[in-house]
Amino acid sequence: MSLLESVRGPRDLRELSATQLEQLAGEIRSFLIRNVSRTGGHLGPNLGVVELTIALHRVFDSPHDPMVFDTGHQSYVHKILTGRQEGFPGLRQEGGLSGYPSRQESEHDWVENSHATTSLSWAQGLAKAFQLRGEDRTVVAVIGDGALTGGMAWEAMNNIAVDAGLKLVIVVNDNGRSYTPTVGGIATHLSSLRTDRRYEATLNLIKQRVRSAPVVGGPVYDLMHGFKTGVKDVLAPQGLFSDLGLKYIGPIDGHDIGLVERALESARNYGGPVIVHCMTLKGRGFRAAEQDEADRFHAVGAIDEETGEPLTANPKRTWTDAFRDEITEIARTHPSVVGITAAMLHPTGLDTFAREFPDRVFDVGIAEQHAVTSAAGLAAGGLHPVVALYATFLNRAFDQLLMDVALHHQGVTFVLDRAGITGPDGPSHHGMWDTSLLTMVPGVHLAAPRDERRLAEALRTAVGIADAPSVIRYSKEALPPELPAVAQHGSVDVLARATDSQVLIVAHGSFAGLGVEAGQRLGAQGIPATVVDPVWALPTSDDLIELCRTHRLVLTLEDGGVNGGLGARLAQDAARAGVWTPVRSLGVPAEFLDQGSRDQVLERLGLTAQAVARAAVELAVSCTEAGTGTTEPQDADQHRAGQHSADQHSADQHSADRRAAES
Template sequence: MSLLETIDQPRDLRGLSAAQLERLSEEIRAFLIHHVSRTGGHLGPNLGVVELTIALHRVFDSPQDPMVFDTGHQSYVHKILTGRRDRFPTLKQRHGLSGYPSRTESEHDWVENQHASASLSYADGLAKAIRLRDDDQTVVAVIGDGALTGGMAWEALNNIAAAKDLPVVIVVNDNGRSYTPTVGAIANHLTTLRTDPRYEQVLDLVRRSVTRAPLVGSAAYELLHGVKTGLKDVLAPQGMFADLGMKYVGPIDGHDIGAVERALQQAKNFGGPVLVHVITQKGKGYPAAENNVEDQFHTVGKFDEITGELLAGSKGPSWTDVFGEELVRLGRRDDRLVAITAAMLYPTGLHRFAEAFPERTFDVGIAEQHAVTSAAGLAMGGMHPVFGVYATFLNRAFDQLLLDVAMHRLGVTFVLDRAGVTGNDGASHNGVWDMSLLPIVPGLHLAAPRDATRLREALGRAVSVDDAPTVLRYSKDAVPADIGAIESVNGVDVLAGSVAEPSDVLIVGYGAMVPTALAVGRRLTDQGVAATVVDPVWALPVNPALIDLAASHQLVITVEDNGVVGGCGARLAQEFGTRGLPTPVRNFGVPPAFLEHGSRAEILDEIGLSAQDIARATLEQLLGHARPMTAEDVLQDQQRPSA
């Protein structure tokens, strides 16, 4: 039996020797590589926190002591040590183990929000509640140096440091990277420390000093802190934390379990907020990850466990590839184009633009709010910024988009990658809110291209608009083959059927759901229902030509992979109401619920967005088998299981 097989709960770690802990670390790394190679997932971050997580669970008493992992993508080791080892073959699979902390999985998971820079705010609130209840608990927040580029983290630090008696230990997992190398002044400051030739000497001195000294409480803290040795004047990353009044311990070798344990124990005993600075290596122990220049296997699909080579995925270019290549082409024609990313240069495809135009590319770190207002400033200065961001992360910067960009009528293009149902990454990574939020922004233009040709055309048009924000959204799925139009009616593409004379049903498909809309049309046609399928391409503002087409049909249905509440279908129905048109509109979209992880196809099927379900519901309504639908009926219908 392996040593790992004897670890079912954190308490099982307490009696292990140093040699056993080292062996356990090796077994955990082999376990991670074996299972993630078969399921895909966040490998690099978890290989880097093996010793750190073991030390955390030996010093703190989870779940009594809440542990909050920032973003949570580095929580796999935590899951392994808290009774979920046997479920790892189901990682990121439907009804299987989540790729992030999950409160429904384990009492050891306190927070499951998967967006960065939020852990310290959770920790601040939890610690204040503990203090008010006078409980004997310590809150531990594990945050990466990348997440420290987010302003929310510093807002929390400002409050935590001001409360001298808060039982909080902040562990900064410093590996110099978020998805890709961390950027900005904070990153530069920490990098200076990591690369200083005196760093190893400092680590050795701290290690030997703490080992020799039988001190406890604040005396041990001061020794570890380096105050009496003058180390803070030699290597001073703590300076930026000391200015806030934050106690600092470090730097600590994050792959030395003993050193990390000693630092954490002293921080726990201090009696107030302490920041422990731990240096780790992303992808440690797996050469394929360590040597991966792009992101050190931050997140990977299935790969060969032995060689590390990624297994063949979908063939052909991705939406991200098409966007990245087209932006470079446009950038060569227009030197006003600039690119902005929030620490996601490679995931959003902007690395190509950065390689071609490094001086016109700006990585602002995990700071979406700042990115948008900085884009506003660039636009004011005569540039046309293109901000590439995952659709779900745009939620964080909605206020800036509304008031800093749109209210000033500025030409900024937002390109939303991973829009719609993204699937395996879980509830907070689905991009299903953007088309509900954006219709309320005055003057905004939004396109949902159905294929690569429409994406290129829409991007070209978007970057030519200099007096309003423009938005392009596309899915995580593979780019489908081009879907040609039979004709175009004032900007509305007719994909099937005919507009020469009225048909029974007009089916409006948006973006990634156009193939589904076409499949619905075919099913209805097979049942003797005359159906016309159209794609408005530019969903906002609503094209008057689309309203004219819709008014001549018996029924209009809209299909989108966005929230059904307030989405583009709802916006079209509102236009009908405003104009007093009698044609009923039936909207199909994502119900107002947080969707469990699973493949995109599985989720769409479960929420009633398969072609079969939509065609059946449409046919029932046409044949009068269903009473007139209320808004509540629509939502309940969306949530029922597929037949």
């Protein structure tokens, strides 16, 4: 039996010798490489925290002492050491282990934390609660140097520092990078601590001299203490933490289990908030990751466990690839266009733009709020910023979008990658909230392109909008084949049309192909349907509303939330224009959706061609039986009230549609 197989929980670690702990660390790395190379996941971050996590579980008593992992993608080793080894073949798969901490999986997971910079606030709140309840428990927060570029972390730090009795240990996992090398003033400060070894050597020399001197009184001690502080400031500047009043230990080698344990024990025994600064190497122990200077295998798909090479041959071109090429081409001919991202230069596709025009692309770190308001300032100064984010992270900067960009009528383009159902990363990373938020923003322009050609056209249109925010959203999936329009109805692309069409299917973005297939199935059932792509979903076009007027039923398909989403907005705008055709929305319900492949999640939601067609047949029949038409009902006020509550109605109807599809 290997050492790893004998570890069923944290207490098993405390019986191991130093030699056995080193052996265990090697076995854990082999286990991670073998398993994550098959399932995909966050490999590099976890290889970097093996010794650190072992030390944490030897010093602290989890779950009595909560451990909060910032972002949570580096919690695989924590999962291994808390009895979940057998679940790793199903990592990030439907019904399997989450790629982040999960309270459903284990009592050792206190916070399902998968967005960055929140761990310190969680930990402060937990520690304060224990303090007020008189419970002797220590809270540990593990935060990376990348997350320390986010403002929320420093808001928490500001409060932690003024509570001297708070039993909280902050472990800074400093590997010099988040996805890619960490940027900004915080990174520069940590780098100075990370690279200057003179402090410890000089301090040791001082200690030797003092020990050999005669016993001295208080004044000389004070002088020596002041000298020690001065040495710290000169040789290993740490004023950033000490000025806040926080006890600081480090920097220390995060791969030396003994050193880390002693530092953590000192921090635990101190009885107040302490920062333990550990230096680690992302991807440690996997040669391919260590040699990859881009992101050291931050996240991988299925790879060869020896070479690190992807197992998927000839990967298909993605939406991100298309954006990467188009924005770089636009930058060549539009000198006012600049790029902004929040620690996601490569994942969002701004990297080529940055290489060609390094002075025009700004990576602000994990600070989405700053990114958006900074973009407003750039726009006010005469530039056109393109802010590239994952769709799920727009949530974090909604106030800035609303009050700094939209209120000030600034021309800023937001490009939202990973929009809609994303799959294996689970509930925190589905890009399903942005459209519901954006429908509330006055003046916003939103496009969900259906193919690469429409993406390029939308992007060029967006960078020409100077007086309002514009948004382009797309999936993380491979690009679909080009889907040409068969006709135009003003600004609306008609993708399929039928004589005497009764049902209008409005298909947004990645669901355009789904709409066409569902329309064909409806036609085979004797219900003629027209399928359209509005091209620009917001603002709602008059041309789309006129099409709604000429049909008995409008069915919208959107890869986003139905509550307050694009279909609900269309229903409201149609009602205001005096169009009373029923609008029913199929999309993502307001639920936190478990991980699974995109296709698995969509099937669970009834968002397949077969399920959509079945739901449409049921709706079309019910509308026909009710005699619904396009004339205004007698009680128009009542009908308008019903239309204004379309958000909730759409959600209720979605549930009914799913039941119909399942039957």
